Amino acid sequence: YCLNQDDSTVATDHLAVVVDFDKAAISNVDQLDFADVGFYPNPADDKLYFSELIDDIYIYDVMGKVVLKLSESRYSIFIEYLTPGQYILKGTLGDKSITKRFVKK
Numbered sequence: 001y002c003l004n005q006d007d008s009t010v011a012t013d014h015l016a017v018v019v020d021f022d023k024a025a026i027s028n029v030d031q032l033d034f035a036d037v038g039f040y041p042n043p044a045d046d047k048l049y050f051s052e053l054i055d056d057i058y059i060y061d062v063m064g065k066v067v068l069k070l071s072e073s074r075y076s077i078f079i080e081y082l083t084p085g086q087y088i089l090k091g092t093l094g095d096k097s098i099t100k101r102f103v104k105k
Contacts, residue, residue, distance in 0.1 A: 043103035046080035054091040062086050079104055
């Protein structure tokens, strides 16, 4: 098989298949993880709330640097000291990992 990423065509000796990739859905972290965990508000000013008790929370900036690490279980976290921008929150809910993107206003 040959996959050409420019035109999304897969070809064999006898068959050509056109695949329409939804690049937004593939790259959207929220769609790949826990849809049932409430996470609000987004964008946020000073505090984020969760509908479930989240453990081992890490917040990363867009460069991948850890800017916050909390090992206690929480339903909310204060983010007022973060600079405005995009962040990724990672944590655990039971035995599963969650990853969410959020914006700090």
